Amino acid sequence: MTDELLALVGPDLSDDVARCAAAAGYQMLRADPEHCRREWLRADAVVADVNATRVLAELGPPRRAGLVMVTDGEPAADIWRSAMSLGADRAVSLPAEESTLVGLLTELRSPLAAPAGAVAVIGGHGGAGATTLAAAVALTAAEESTHVLLFDVDEFGAGIDLTLGIEGRAGLRWQDLTLAGGAVRAQSLHSALPQVNDRLSVLAPRRDSRLRIGVDAVIATMDAGRVNGDTVVVDLPRTADPVTDAVLDSVDLVVLVTTAGVHGVASSRTVAARLGERGIAAALAVRGPAPSGLRASEVASAVGLPLLTAYRSDPGLPGRMEAGRLRVPPRSPLGRAALAVYRKAGAAERLAA
Structure with missing residues (x-):
């Protein structure tokens, strides 16, 4: 079964993330950050941009592994803190660091145990x-x-x-x-x-x-x-x-x-x-x-x-x-x-x- 990447990104980063997902062997899912709890729990990996990170920080879903924040530049300190509270430990700037994102996603291909029913x-x-x-x-x-x-x-x-x-x-x-x-x-x-x-x-x-x-x-x-x-x-x-x-x-x-x-x-x-x-x-x-x-x-x-x-x-x-x-x-x-x-x-x- 193909691993799934939940992409919570706007149109400006969507194509970049899609290329990285394909290169790392993921099927890309899209969802509204305000209504993505089901996908958040089940996806093998998540990529979130600054706007999605801000929304998620307000909603407060459970921390999870496999979360990467993507930006088109250096994230502000408050956004980075919000990303870390959600479980992110890396931020990747696109398109400059596409190879880095592909590498991170590839490392995540061995997911943790799936949630119970x-x-x-x-x-x-x-x-x-x-x-x-x-x-x-x-x-x-x-x-x-x-x-x-x-x-x-x-x-x-x-x-x-x-x-x-x-x-x-x-x-x-x-x-x-x-x-x-x-x-x-x-x-x-x-x-x-x-x-x-x-x-x-x-x-x-x-x-x-x-x-x-x-x-x-x-x-x-x-x-x-x-x-x-x-x-x-x-x-x-x-x-x-x-x-x-x-x-x-x-x-x-x-x-x-x-x-x-x-x-x-x-x-x-x-x-x-x-x-x-x-x-x-x-x-x-x-x-x-x-x-x-x-x-x-x-x-x-x-x-x-x-x-x-x-x-x-x-x-x-x-x-x-x-x-x-x-x-x-x-x-x-x-x-x-x-x-x-x-x-x-x-x-x-x-x-x-």
Whole structure:
């Protein structure tokens, strides 16, 4: 697979960078510096000019390796400081130093380990079971990978920490994070958040707070987890707001959960259409039973999304959750569905990388 170079440069430097990218064996990607978080995380290398560096410094994406600043002269001291804060350790003047840029890009052809996958789970309607599936995916991922971050960004839900039985554990909640365009280290997050076990950390809203979840906090924590190689699972509400949009722009896969009934299908079609308008990679999880006799494949066809998994409800699950916390046996219907989602999210990440 050809390595990809994210070029955040204006027309005056575009041709110079394109020649260097071709000479070093990269496929060149272009993006708007204000909306390039997905490419910033995934590209093998990044070249940014002065204007892009200034924009990125304001947005505060996570530091990354493989960043080179390009200029048409000597950069000002404040711009150079901004570039270093983003991870750059070299500045190259073009076109005079094209050979230098080709050499730097060639050295970067052995990239660091790719970020882990990120998946959001959203209900097609109330009571679909999205929170339960999201928690199950995170528990399954914790058995399969090193570290997992589970985020609940639904301010009006019961709380995924309650689902997992850790609502009383000490640790930060969303309203405790005041990150205005800043960055955070994933290692610090894991030690500061409530934990289910030594692999799974949970970030949920504080129910007794009137403060809203901040978009900057969501972006910073998601980016920190992905750059650190953590699997990120997000329990996402159906509401369309800046936080939801930020998550949708950051994950590799969105799983829409619906029951196999006529009303659930009708509501899920609306949510699926909104995802389609944003160009989101989405798949469907269908939870039975089907009182109307609809098969999972028919539900998927009606909703307009590919079917990822279908599973039957566990009638004893609500009672067990009232008495303790969610447990997901691997061979249970919920366990098999969660494993299918986890594997699909990893495959989607590899395709995007």
